[in-house]
Amino acid sequence: MATKVIAGKEVQINDEGFMTDPAEWNKEIAAAIAVEEGISALTDAHWKVIDFCRTTTAGLGGKSPTLRQITAGTGVSTKELFSLFPKGPAKKVAKIAGLGKPEGCV
Amino acid sequence: MKRLLIIGAGTAGTMIANRLRRALDVEEWNITIVDPVETHYYQPGFLFIPFGMYSKNDVVKPTRDFIPVGADFVKAAADLIEPDQNRVKLADGRTLGYDVLVIGTGAYIHPEETPGLREQEWGRSIHEFYTLEGAIALARHLRTWQGGRLVVNVVENPIKCPVAPLEFIMLADWFFHEKGLRDRVELVYATPLSGAFTKPIASKHLGYILEQKNIEVVPDFVVEHVDPDAKKLVHYDESEVEYDLLVTIPLHKGDELVARSGLGDELNYVPVDRHTLLSKTRDNIFVFGDAAALPTSKAGSVIHYAVDGFVENFLRYVDGLDLLPSFDGHANCFIESGFGKGLLLDFNYEVEPLPGRYPLPGVGPFALLQESEMNHWGKVMFRWMYWNILLKGKELPLPARMSMMGKWAR
Ligand SMILES: Cc1cc2nc3c(=O)[nH]c(=O)nc-3n(C[C@H](O)[C@H](O)[C@H](O)COP(=O)(O)OP(=O)(O)OC[C@H]3O[C@@H](n4cnc5c(N)ncnc54)[C@H](O)[C@@H]3O)c2cc1C
Numbered sequence: 001m002a003t004k005v006i007a008g009k010e011v012q013i014n015d016e017g018f019m020t021d022p023a024e025w026n027k028e029i030a031a032a033i034a035v036e037e038g039i040s041a042l043t044d045a046h047w048k049v050i051d052f053c054r055t056t057t058a059g060l061g062g063k064s065p066t067l068r069q070i071t072a073g074t075g076v077s078t079k080e081l082f083s084l085f086p087k088g089p090a091k092k093v094a095k096i097a098g099l100g101k102p103e104g105c106v
Numbered sequence: 107m108k109r110l111l112i113i114g115a116g117t118a119g120t121m122i123a124n125r126l127r128r129a130l131d132v133e134e135w136n137i138t139i140v141d142p143v144e145t146h147y148y149q150p151g152f153l154f155i156p157f158g159m160y161s162k163n164d165v166v167k168p169t170r171d172f173i174p175v176g177a178d179f180v181k182a183a184a185d186l187i188e189p190d191q192n193r194v195k196l197a198d199g200r201t202l203g204y205d206v207l208v209i210g211t212g213a214y215i216h217p218e219e220t221p222g223l224r225e226q227e228w229g230r231s232i233h234e235f236y237t238l239e240g241a242i243a244l245a246r247h248l249r250t251w252q253g254g255r256l257v258v259n260v261v262e263n264p265i266k267c268p269v270a271p272l273e274f275i276m277l278a279d280w281f282f283h284e285k286g287l288r289d290r291v292e293l294v295y296a297t298p299l300s301g302a303f304t305k306p307i308a309s310k311h312l313g314y315i316l317e318q319k320n321i322e323v324v325p326d327f328v329v330e331h332v333d334p335d336a337k338k339l340v341h342y343d344e345s346e347v348e349y350d351l352l353v354t355i356p357l358h359k360g361d362e363l364v365a366r367s368g369l370g371d372e373l374n375y376v377p378v379d380r381h382t383l384l385s386k387t388r389d390n391i392f393v394f395g396d397a398a399a400l401p402t403s404k405a406g407s408v409i410h411y412a413v414d415g416f417v418e419n420f421l422r423y424v425d426g427l428d429l430l431p432s433f434d435g436h437a438n439c440f441i442e443s444g445f446g447k448g449l450l451l452d453f454n455y456e457v458e459p460l461p462g463r464y465p466l467p468g469v470g471p472f473a474l475l476q477e478s479e480m481n482h483w484g485k486v487m488f489r490w491m492y493w494n495i496l497l498k499g500k501e502l503p504l505p506a507r508m509s510m511m512g513k514w515a516r
Contacts, residue, residue: 015306063401067298067328068262072372078330082342088326091300103304104268 007032011098018094018101022057025098033096039085042096046084049074053097064094064102108135108424111194111204113184113363115141117149117406117497118395119210120172121413124499127174129417130424137176138202140194142183144169147238148492150406153270153442155241156233156248157281164489165238172497184211187367189388206390206423209369209376211361213266213396213404219357220261222332231337232352235274236266244353248281253290254350259339260297261329262357264373266396266404269451271295271355272302272316273442279319280444296324296339296347305458307515308451311475315443358404360397375399380455381431382419383412392416402435402455410496411436414506436508438464440485448481450474454508460515465504467512474513 001020004013007028012020019025030050034042042050052074056065067090071078081089090102110126112119123139130137151165173179183197193203215236217224223232233247234240258275265271275295282288295302295316302316302323303309316323330342332352339347360374369376369385376393377386380400385391394412396404415432423429435455442448450472451459461475471480495502 066263068372078328078342082328087343088300091326101300101304104263104299 016101019098020100022054022098025054029098030096033098037085037092037095039092039096045076045080046096049076049081049084049089049093050097053093053099057097057099064090064097064099066090066102107133108205109203110135110137110206110208111202112137112139112208112210113141113187113194114210114212114361114395114397115139115143115146115169115173115179116210116212116395118212118397118409118413119208120146120169120497121409121499122208122210122394122416123177124172124174124497125413125417126420127177128499129421132176136178137174138178138180139173140180140182140184140196140202141169142181142197144181146172146497148489149236150267150270150492151489152235152238152241153273153277155238156235156244156274157277158245158249159277162238162242167493174499184363185366187363187369187391189367189369189391192390204390206392209364209391209393209397210395211363211397213264213358213360213375215356216359217354217356220329220332220354222334223354223356225334227334227337231350232332232334232354234354234356236270236355247351251351253282253287255292255294255348256351256353257294257296257339257347257349258353258355259327259329259347260299260355262298264404265355265358267439268403269439269441271297271353274353275321276315276319276444277442279321283445293319293321294324294347294349295321296327296329298328299325301325305453307461308459308475311461312449315477319444358396364397371399373399379429380435381433382429383416383433384429400435403437403439405437405439406492406496407439408435408437410502411506413499432506434507436506440481440488442482442485443477446482447477447479448483448485449477450481450484452508452513457508457510460513462513464512467509469512 001012003010011024014020085092146167146169148165151160154160184194185197186195193201195201229243233244235244258271260271282291303312328342329339331340364370364374377399378393383392395409412433419429419432438452440448440450452464453459463470464472464474
């Protein structure tokens with residue numbers, strides 16, 4: 001598996017740039033990945049969603065939450081999620097939060 | 107006399123009733139199964155109806171034919187589970203008590219949750235094939251359809267049999283070829299996921315297949331609403347996909363009973379331990395099949411493997427022993443890819459679909475992650491197996507837990 005230095009720390013990543021060990025994640029890494037994803041500054045609204053994903057993923061056996069789980073759990077609407085994390089919020093949040101890519105079974 | 111109550115006589119409830127009736131002493135355990143519907147549907151067969159390959163008669167049988175001797179069938183809907191009282195209120199006013207409850211109430215489509223879907227164009231330019239009526243209406247529509255842009259759209263996951271939409275579009279490719287219409291049909295698959303196949307090895311082996319069939323994939327498409335008059339799907343980010351014929355796989359939810367009884371998550375699925383199927387909040391409620399919130403496919407084959415390991419576990423449970431973590435999320439799905447061929451996937455919670463041979467390592471006869479005619483026959487045989495072996499809870503000579511033998515991780 002490949003590694004990459006993000007915000008001064010060496011972390012493991014997969015082919016698509018998703019971190020593979022959530023324990024290696026920290027807030028500086030999140031901010032740096034966000035910039036790569038075109039989000040220049042993480043606001044409180046972003047953090048609310050990121051924090052939620054970090055905490056629920058553990059309960060989901062390491063699976064990143066779906067959009068609906070995020071909206072139900074945070075009260076942030078899908079429309080808002082798309083403006084906070086343009087073009088694919090579930091995938092983007094997962095990446096920034098140091099979690100795996102949301103996947104189907106195939 | 108102890109009471110085992112099963113809600114839902116679908117794939118899961120019926121299998122459990124058959125397996126446990128044989129395993130439990132009739133003198134000690136009463137088994138009751140409640141369901142308001144007296145028809146059992148072979149849902150995997152719905153896929154073939156739009157193309158005239160199956161008809162209604164191929165997919166329905168009387169529920170009672172599959173209820174084992176020594177179990178009681180009660181024709182009624184469960185209206186409320188009262189877990190604190192260990193009882194279930196039925197819609198007809200009766201109440202049934204239980205020592206152990208099994209929930210097998212399934213998952214259902216909700217087109218009304220997406221604005222524009224179930225409105226004036228429903229059944230005209232907008233169709234679905236996840237219900238028998240929907241599949242029959244679509245068959246009628248396709249018989250005379252003259253071509254255009256056919257879009258298959260998955261509104262939101264999880265859905266039943268996650269590969270069925272892909273199978274539908276590959277069968278459509280074949281169907282229009284046979285009709286001599288293929289050059290007048292555009293086939294488009296719009297999915298909220300990042301691609302038709304998302305697991306790395308499966309996408310490497312299968313990615314080419316849609317391209318070869320000239321099926322366009324629109325990834326990351328999350329539909330906010332449908333404009334039925336302008337015939338377009340509108341994304342939350344305001345991008346659009348136009349169609350002439352929309353085949354939607356609407357949002358799925360568990361039965362309202364689950365929500366009313368306070369046992370469900372945001373989609374009315376019941377959270378359970380993923381290795382034992384025991385409810386996370388109640389130690390005498392098990393959940394099988396589509397009703398459970400599990401990170402594996404909502405599919406009949408999954409239920410078969412889950413039930414396989416459950417029987418021994420239930421006997422331990424009755425004796426007061428700890429449950430074993432017997433279920434590993436094992437699923438296998440035959441995927442119809444058209445022109446008399448099929449694909450086969452085999453995976454579980456931990457291991458993604460890999461290439462190889464199944465079930466005999468190196469021999470097969472089924473090829474994993476590869477198109478073959480044998481895999482198509484596997485799917486055809488599945489219907490016979492479903493009615494004659496799986497539902498009746500007979501043993502299949504296949505191991506319940508997934509095996510890595512005969513597979514390679516590339
Ligand atoms: C188009 C399509 C293709 C598919 N293809 C495949 C495939 O190729 N392979 C595969 O393995 N699986 C496939 N599946 C999935 C498979 O059919 C389901 O996973 C399986 O039938 C689920 O079984 P279940 O018992 O959980 O639910 P169901 O079989 O749906 O049964 C639920 C039962 O609960 C009853 N019920 C609901 N609410 C109540 C209540 N309140 N009180 C009492 N009873 C209630 C219902 O009447 C119903 O009889 C497919 C499904 C579809 C729709």
